[in-house]
Amino acid sequence: MADHGRAAKLGDSIKEIVAKRLEKGLRDPRLGFVTITDVRMTGDLQHASIFFTVYGTEQEREDSAAALKAATGLLRTEVGRNIHARLTPTLEFIPDAIPENAAHVADLLAQARERDTAARALAEGAQYAGEADPYVKPREADEE
Helix, strand or coil, X not given: CCCHHHHHHHHHHHHHHXXXXXXXXXCCCCCCEEEEEEEEECCCCCEEEEEEEEECCHXXXXXXXXXXXXXXXXXXHHHHHXXXXXXXXXXXXXXXXXXXXXXHHHHHXXXXXXXXXXXXXXXXXXXXCCCCCCCCCCXXXXXX
16 A cells, blocks of 8 residues: 555655755756755655756756756665665656746736726726616506
8 A cells, every 4th residue: 555644755855855965066067056846756655756947048947957867866876875765766857847837827817917907998888788777677557
């Protein structure tokens, strides 16, 4: 059975270990300003997916991803030394889409605000299409 609590604790430990190691620095000049955002472990604790973001341009993101891929063995060794588990999990670095998703949501919210403003402007001078009181009133006996 998978122990999700233990997987979460191990993931937090791996996140801290990798972040500290990246803070010390790697000898790879391609590595930019990397932030580890999340670590997800498989149920059997054999594989860790490490999500990261990079502050900078698209080229700096690609270079940092390549540097992390090249340093996977070094980082796995560091993780193995600092965790108390029978086996050291494999590491996989995945670029996190949080900044792109946040920018997309911000754009959608701006579009919604523009549409709301346009709808409000149209509604200001609008009049009813029919009578002012659209409800059906009973006929009075005088009209017949």
